[in-house]
Amino acid sequence: MATAEVLAGMKDQLPGTVKFIFQPAEESPADIEPDGTNIWGAKQMVAEGVLENPKVDAIFGLHVSSGIESGKLAWRSGPAMAAADQFWIDVKGRQTHGARPWGGIDPIVVSSQIVLGLQTIQSRQVNAMLEPSVITVGTIHGGNRMNIVPEKVEMMGTIRTYDEGMKKDIHARMKRTTESIAASSGAEATFRVVELYNATVNQPALTEKMAPTLKRVAGDGNWMLAPKATASEDFSFYQEKVPGLFFNLGVTPKGTDVTKAPSNHSPEFYVDEPALIHGVRALSNLTVDYMTMAQR
Numbered sequence: 001m002a003t004a005e006v007l008a009g010m011k012d013q014l015p016g017t018v019k020f021i022f023q024p025a026e027e028s029p030a031d032i033e034p035d036g037t038n039i040w041g042a043k044q045m046v047a048e049g050v051l052e053n054p055k056v057d058a059i060f061g062l063h064v065s066s067g068i069e070s071g072k073l074a075w076r077s078g079p080a081m082a083a084a085d086q087f088w089i090d091v092k093g094r095q096t097h098g099a100r101p102w103g104g105i106d107p108i109v110v111s112s113q114i115v116l117g118l119q120t121i122q123s124r125q126v127n128a129m130l131e132p133s134v135i136t137v138g139t140i141h142g143g144n145r146m147n148i149v150p151e152k153v154e155m156m157g158t159i160r161t162y163d164e165g166m167k168k169d170i171h172a173r174m175k176r177t178t179e180s181i182a183a184s185s186g187a188e189a190t191f192r193v194v195e196l197y198n199a200t201v202n203q204p205a206l207t208e209k210m211a212p213t214l215k216r217v218a219g220d221g222n223w224m225l226a227p228k229a230t231a232s233e234d235f236s237f238y239q240e241k242v243p244g245l246f247f248n249l250g251v252t253p254k255g256t257d258v259t260k261a262p263s264n265h266s267p268e269f270y271v272d273e274p275a276l277i278h279g280v281r282a283l284s285n286l287t288v289d290y291m292t293m294a295q296r
Contacts, residue, residue: 002276003283016291017054021045026234028196032086042234051241057294058206060286061235061246062279066261068250070272073218073282074226075247077207079131081200082160083167084232087193089114089155089178091142093185098147107153108142110187115140115155117177125173126166133170134160134230160230162199197232203243210245213289217282245286249279 004020025040032038039047068074091111096104115137122133135157142153161167175191182189215223226248235246251271252261262268
């Protein structure tokens with residue numbers, strides 16, 4: 001809002017049009033359809049024409065970060081944040097008494113083997129030299145009594161990748177691993193995945209062009225080239241349509257160990273508010289400099 005106020009105050013001096021996007025629902029809804037039919041946030045806004053009328057030529061985005069010292073700017077060219085996919089695994093066995101496990105098929109044991117098997121995909125199967133990846137099983141639900149082998153177990157988790165080809169390959173390997181491990185025990189398993197967010201990729205040409213602006217605004221010693229983040233961001237859907245640059249602003253007070261600062265999603269997350277001024281300056285200067293260069 002402060003950037004909008006600054007640029008609106010000088011609109012007669014701007015050689016072009018600035019569009020501010022007020023986007024709801026950056027985080028996914030609580031209920032994600034397993035068939036991937038529901039959309040939200042940036043993806044929905046792109047589908048509804050937010051980048052048209054007037055047509056957007058470039059887009060800039062800023063996010064605060066607890067992992068960076070207050071007032072510092074951080075960015076990187078190319079893949080900056082990971083794609084995020086959600087997966088479901090349902091394992092069906094055969095119920096029996098816990099004292100006679102041979103009388104059924106234990107989906108809890110099978111699920112345990114699947115969880116461990118999935119961890120070998122990024123450690124032993126995909127090319128670790130290409131890009132990093134993460135597979136995390138976040139929930140496991142099965143059974144209701146200590147002495148009963150249940151009929152089924154349900155699992156859910158997340159996949160983080162940076163390369164589209166690697167992402168598809170991991171999906172295929174997860175499906176094969178899940179189904180094969182289950183079959184080896186006489187159980188059945190289904191694997192489903194929904195691609196929530198694609199990788200946030202800063203266009204190299206735009207990043208190179210605007211880096212001098214960010215360095216100038218930040219000042220010596222107050223900017224850094226950011227490492228890749230395994231967090232995801234739906235700003236990626238804008239970047240798929242137009243060149244984009246997404247960067248971070250540090251908000252952890254100086255003198256604080258940023259490696260121990262509560263993360264953005266923590267209830268103890270703290271914003272050193274004077275840092276926000278640097279964010280306004282960065283976004284305002286990026287806009288003016290980009291438009292000025294485009295007129296040359």
